[in-house]
Amino acid sequence: MEFVVKTAKAPTLKTATLVLPVGEGRILGESVQAADAATGGAISAILKRGDLNGKVGQTLLLHNLPNLKAERVLLLGIGKSDELDTRQWRKVVGAAASTLKNLGGGDAAFAVEDVQVKDRDAYAKVRLLVELLADSSYAFDRFKSKKADPRALKKIILLCDKSQQPDYERAARHASAIASGMAFTRDLGNLPPNLCHPSFIAEQAKQLGKSFKGLKVEILDEKKLRELGAGAFLAVSQGSEQPGCIVVMQYNGGQKGEQPYALVGKGITFDTGGISLKPGLGMDEMKYDMCGAASVLGTFRAVLELQLPINLVGLLACAENMPSGKATRPGDIVTTMSGQTVEILNTDAEGRLVLCDTLTYAERFKPRAVVDVATLTGACIVALGSNTSGLLGNDQNLVQQLLGAGELAGDRAWQLPLFDEYQEQLDSPFADIANIGGPKAGTITAACFLSRFAKQFSWAHLDIAGTAWISGGKEKGATGRPVPLLTQYLLDRSN
Incomplete structure (x- = not known):
């Protein structure tokens, strides 16, 4: 699995699946607000129906949102912003990985710039994200006569602003080697x-x-x-x-x-x-x-x-x-x-x-x-x-x-x-x-x-x-x- 860091904005990125975090109580960060604005408020309107509250590990898959280049959007619950710790971050990433595993498309993009994880800076947050995503794709079928289905997901795009880019790139490089x-x-x-x-x-x-x-x-x-x-x-x-x-x-x-x-x-x-x-x-x-x-x-x-x-x-x-x-x-x-x-x-x-x-x-x-x-x-x-x-x-x-x-x-x-x-x-x-x-x-x-x-x-x-x-x-x-x-x-x- 390849990990690429990009400074592109979420609404303009062409990808099979755009992953957007939602805080408990349907709280949206700046990057998600920008994506919501691009859709004319379609994301916030869907959230108001109550299908996803933003609790840790909740997911909601959306299709055909207007004015986004992403084929689909995966809303990902991250819980309360002041309570998100390493253990909960693992659950969040695990939920995303589990959903992505069953989707088509060769790539996915994560817009987690605004997500704050307790006792983790941008580098540590992204490194754990990459390690967990890479590890989730592991399969050992060497001795199976019928091999596991080939993994469709080949590339993960990590979105960030320019000030975060060095930390994101270092995190991705270290995490890929560790994985x-x-x-x-x-x-x-x-x-x-x-x-x-x-x-x-x-x-x-x-x-x-x-x-x-x-x-x-x-x-x-x-x-x-x-x-x-x-x-x-x-x-x-x-x-x-x-x-x-x-x-x-x-x-x-x-x-x-x-x-x-x-x-x-x-x-x-x-x-x-x-x-x-x-x-x-x-x-x-x-x-x-x-x-x-x-x-x-x-x-x-x-x-x-x-x-x-x-x-x-x-x-x-x-x-x-x-x-x-x-x-x-x-x-x-x-x-x-x-x-x-x-x-x-x-x-x-x-x-x-x-x-x-x-x-x-x-x-x-x-x-x-x-x-x-x-x-x-x-x-x-x-x-x-x-x-x-x-x-x-x-x-x-x-x-x-x-x-x-x-x-x-x-x-x-x-x-x-x-x-x-x-x-x-x-x-x-x-x-x-x-x-x-x-x-x-x-x-x-x-x-x-x-x-x-x-x-x-x-x-x-x-x-x-x-x-x-x-x-x-x-x-x-x-x-x-x-x-x-x-x-x-x-x-x-x-x-």
């Missing part, structure tokens, strides 16, 4: 695990390097990982016929020698739980256990499309967790790349095992900050549900940067404590550390485990177990989160 990154992430997450295995993810990273300039990709195979002493990582991958790997991506868009930022993604392409086997019901959704790695790839795609002036490292910890005669047993003790030993009490707590060695490997890049992203704990879903990602870290400044990025991006996280008292739950009588901390505070103790391998740098951990995909039913599928949050964080750093 592309989210779609890439969703595609990877939705792929079946018999296709999307560790080597496949490595190949996708290589293809990304061929498609965009400035990306260098290296694959650390199991032989190399063995040489590096990555005993925790290999303990996970050894039960599978699919070899594990760490995918190393380096993008140098900043100054030469400038310290990079680093993103680390958990890429368990299928998680049976290993010997600590998961229940069968819903196990198909464990193909989404690689969404941390997928979101890092999606964020890289957005960064590469925008060619941000930063240096960035991506590390994807890719493995498959399977039960077999070669699989790790509960009670096994392994030595990590850092030299610390781990008693594996539960083989279903495998994400932290691949991540701990990957975090140790990140030290060699001397990063300014490291953010790891993982579908790590079911406890995070219990704590925060499916709306908010969990966030913990050893640097409060970094945590605040990520929280702020999530607010602006509409992709929120919530900080959980990382107090030293929780570390005691990981004590082992036989090794330096146990890989689980018991039934209490599971998200926190998982982060405590990772924190022991992140002492050499500023570090934060995003638990996206509740936000990376939607479970069950017809709506089941990857969400593309937290690509917006991560991209916003990097946009902030590039500024």
Whole structure:
């Protein structure tokens, strides 16, 4: 979908569908008043009949209005002007997208210059609009014998005055890149695990390097990982016929020698739980256990499309967790790349095992900050549900940067404590550390485990177990989160 910014006036624009906002109580902004005047008051006359009051998400489609070049007009309720916030704006845009999806015509124009969204300037308002419209057109029908109907809507026109044009254009450019990154992430997450295995993810990273300039990709195979002493990582991958790997991506868009930022993604392409086997019901959704790695790839795609002036490292910890005669047993003790030993009490707590060695490997890049992203704990879903990602870290400044990025991006996280008292739950009588901390505070103790391998740098951990995909039913599928949050964080750093 193409997004074009124009300074044309709504009544003079030739388009298949002109979208005009109406406030609650049938309140019209200046741009809509101009369109109404051009029609000789036809719009206000229709509104007076009571078909649309302007409440959030209401829509009314009008045809054959006089003196407008638009083939049709979609009136869109935006609620009370002093109450329109990000959540309601999402509903408004969602209602418009749902209606436009069922209409003919190759384009639509939005006249939202006068719309004010709480705590959002023109840039932030339009960026969320574009992201939501682009995301609404996503479809995954690769394995359907009958494909989805082709999307008729190819272009969205964003109307504004000249003073708003730079902000609108910047918002459209950033949002298009983020939407592309989210779609890439969703595609990877939705792929079946018999296709999307560790080597496949490595190949996708290589293809990304061929498609965009400035990306260098290296694959650390199991032989190399063995040489590096990555005993925790290999303990996970050894039960599978699919070899594990760490995918190393380096993008140098900043100054030469400038310290990079680093993103680390958990890429368990299928998680049976290993010997600590998961229940069968819903196990198909464990193909989404690689969404941390997928979101890092999606964020890289957005960064590469925008060619941000930063240096960035991506590390994807890719493995498959399977039960077999070669699989790790509960009670096994392994030595990590850092030299610390781990008693594996539960083989279903495998994400932290691949991540701990990957975090140790990140030290060699001397990063300014490291953010790891993982579908790590079911406890995070219990704590925060499916709306908010969990966030913990050893640097409060970094945590605040990520929280702020999530607010602006509409992709929120919530900080959980990382107090030293929780570390005691990981004590082992036989090794330096146990890989689980018991039934209490599971998200926190998982982060405590990772924190022991992140002492050499500023570090934060995003638990996206509740936000990376939607479970069950017809709506089941990857969400593309937290690509917006991560991209916003990097946009902030590039500024």
